[in-house]
Amino acid sequence: MRHKKWVVLLLVVFGLQSILAACSSEKPEEAAPKAADGVTEIVLWHMEEPPNRVERFKEIIDGFNQANPDIKIISQVQSWGDAYSKFPAAIQSGNGPDLLFTIPDYTTLIKEVADIQPMDDIIASLDEKHDFFETALTPYQYEDHTWAVPVFGMGQVLWYRSDILNEAGLTPPTTWDELKAVAEKLTTGKQYGIALPASKSMATDQVLYSFLASGGAKHIMNGSNEITFDNEKTVAAYQMYSDLLQFSPPDSNTYQWGEPQAQFNAGTVAMAIEKGQYLSTFEAESGRPASDLGVVPMPVGEGGEESSIYIPNGIMLLTGDAKKKEAVAKFFEYLFEPETYGKFVNAEPGLFLPVTETGSQAESFWSDPVISKFKPQVEVLMESSKKGALFGFTDGVASKVGVIAGPNYIAQTLEQMTSAGKSAQEAVSWGQELMEAAVK
């Protein structure tokens, strides 16, 4: 009997030990992948989850690993949803990656919690060979360094159904006034002129910012984190957006990325402002030929300029290890070679755009079936991206732009008009106060 008790006791102690062992934190060096002799292992986290993107990135990385047997890039797919809530803790506990995909405002946030490495040497070498677009590079350049290598860009344009516009005898708009007039004329019965998101979401933030950029109000905050949002041009942009919502479907204030595209492909709406993801699904979902997918740069507001939101996606370096840095430099050399880079960017044809001159001319980019079929549309996207802007990165780099982007304050300001009944001026003043409180 006594013997049995001791067996139970031993089991309890063993159980406790297991629990504590499971809860103890792993040392960083233990958590890192074990490298074979002489092979430098680099862990890369990317947040491009759709299977086609994962597959294409894997192809590129496998190609590099085969060509460089002394280096092994290990690609791990993560989620943007975890990027803000889990990555910082993972990085701080030593379980983060060596390379991490990013967007400019995310870099400003991560820079506060992680030891991001300047990538000046890598950028200088790549820029010399491939010539980065300024709009792609600038948002990562501050405090005398470049903090990420831009790898692809995403820019917004005005998409229109040329079959619907032609039938109505209308030409694509180039100014806000024309846009409003065309949207109004095309709103008849069950058809709407334009699909605009008006929910509290990043989708709304981005489309609204295209109006701010094209209306001459692209500086919402400056490099000293001062909010410069409340001005006449911002008010005019919000007023225009609100006016256009009359010609957008009634559920627009629940729209995010997918709904405007679905409505556009269904022919329920004639226009939408979005990035290049419209190319790959248009024919299959609309049943219309590629020529019915029209595109023009974002229409310009009074006193504004040709511009729209442009988001350069990049890769940050989180390791200070000299051998790893050397391996990373080799990886970027490989990635930006024109025969590789076009394939990489076409992981999502049309949505991901080249960020270098050599990339934008690469045969590997233009030979993609989707890109070659929609060549005129892609050319418009490329031109627009060179005139793009990104909030928080237009008047110096606002290190606190993340706290404006995260809660979608640009979109929330619109909600004050559409849901709370405020005027454009009242809503913009409300937005200014909210943003000022956030950056305090």
Next chain:
Amino acid sequence: MDTLGKAKGAGRLLPYLLVAPIVIWIVITIFIPLFSVIKESFYSTGLIGSKGAFVGFDNYKATLTSPVYWGAWKKSLVWVFGNGLAQTLLAFGIGLLLNKATRFTNWARTWMIIPWIIPTIVVAIFWQWIFNGSYGIFNHILQALHIIDKPINLIGDNTWSLPIVIFINTWHWFPFMAVIILAGLSTISHEMYEAADVDGANKWQQFWSITFPSLGKITFALGLVGTLWSFNIFDTIYILTGGGPAGATTTIPVMIYQQAFESYRIGQASATSIITACVLIVYAFFFIKYVAPKED
């Protein structure tokens, strides 16, 4: 003698050792995170993982003086009261209807729980589709019946969004309450109703004199757990509306999430959580003290 004493000592220790794993587990999963939240509430921590400065009670002051916080309380109270009322009425109604042994009730008892077993994400998606302003069947029916000319967007409407989300959550959760009430009803002796019949009591009198008092302990437990449970619901609201439009469905849990993971103010979110937890503890204390059924 010594050996016997040691054996007795080990015997006394054994129960403690047996409960030790669960105690340690509770400490690790509840108390350590709780103390971490309490600590963070005194710091100006932004993004998770970043280091904040000690700010004393500033986060508490900011929460208690924030009109957004009290606005969220108002919405939370409407949410809890709306859900409580709708779910109680439905659950009692269904429970009483199904408390008879017929072929239909046997069949219905099984199928009734379907809304409850459907994952929240699925519930949210299909109700979003039903109420969708462009393709939803709800608008289609109203338009076909000429009740409305143009589609309406209830989930995105400032006035209707909270009632609609309450309706959807009620639809999801009432079967659980109905099952509990049904279980309680099945324990009430039929002889009591027969005796009441003999005494000439009508159904309404039987309900208030026999059924309702007999379910006292169950309704008390449901009242306490249900309200706290309902108060803390985050997923349904966040998936359906994200707290919008313009904050119309921003209850306290949604607000805390937004502070922590959208505005990157972990310190502030921690203070808001602690204040809210204290209010809920006080509520639970008074609920137990004054509403708990008295033992005869």
